[in-house]
Amino acid sequence: MKLLIADDDPQMVRALRITLSAHGYDVVSAGDGAAAIALAAQGHPDVIMLDLGMPRLDGIEVIHALRGWTNAPIIVVSGRTGSADKVEALDAGADDFVTKPFQIDELLARLRALSRRSLATGGESTVGFGDVVVDLADKTATRAGTRVHLTPTEWRMLEHLARHPGALVTRQDLLKEIWGSEQVSDSGYLRLYMSQLRKKLEREPSAPVHLLTESGMGYRLVL
Structure with missing residues (x-):
């Protein structure tokens, strides 16, 4: 490397x-x-x-x-x-x-x-963390082999994080990715959707180890 x-x-x-x-x-x-x-x-x-x-x-x-x-x-x-x-x-x-x-x-x-x-980003179409596999090509997420139902907004948030594993994704980036404008005000929507993702994908949603919050900045997906 x-x-x-x-x-x-x-x-x-x-x-x-x-x-x-x-x-x-x-x-x-x-x-x-x-x-x-x-x-x-x-x-x-x-x-x-x-x-x-x-x-x-x-x-x-x-x-x-x-x-x-x-x-x-x-x-x-x-x-x-x-x-x-x-x-x-x-x-x-x-x-x-x-x-x-x-x-x-x-x-x-x-x-x-x-x-x-x-x-x-060199061509892999799947990203895995814990017992979760995110298939970027099929736009699906499975947990322990079972497909997880995600709303369109939850998927867009997860997909953006999965395309940048390990990197800090700012709130502005997510707002632009999900709603199409970085001028959209975050009135707690991102926290709400992240909470829902943790409930569906983390073993202990109250103590996440993969879907992490960077205080005052944004979020990070840790594989």
Whole structure:
């Protein structure tokens, strides 16, 4: 799995290169935004990890540039902790956001999730979690081999999450996907439909392990 790290902190890059290489990643690195775009175009990495505060194009500009031609998962690793920065990065096209300082185990878990998403978007038509199988081609969900009845809105919500496994899906993305406009106001509808999905698909709906809420941001499907 080829991983591009874009960060202007050489000590951070060196530490990540050693750790991630030991876990089987083929790591390449760039020290600024322009170099990151050039390396991505040359090497076509499977996953891209980048900081927001970089010289010669900041992280947001890099995300916009990358999203013009690649769907490779992008994870932002940044010292910026404000929700506005996270929302801006996610709206620009990032798939996940990790705040510095971070635990390496958490970062590895996020990378594994994005790697699975990268593989899933390469042509797989089914996504499985727990005893649930979501068939994106047939537009059906089964649990322990039995088909689960979902309303059209529940299916659209589940389908969008299943097409981005492991990634944070914002409320705005879901509102646009389900109702066709990101200007639609979320008056608790998403929470209601997520609650219904958990009742139908989670072993313990009150303590979900797959259909997770990211407070103030959106939702995430963990396989």
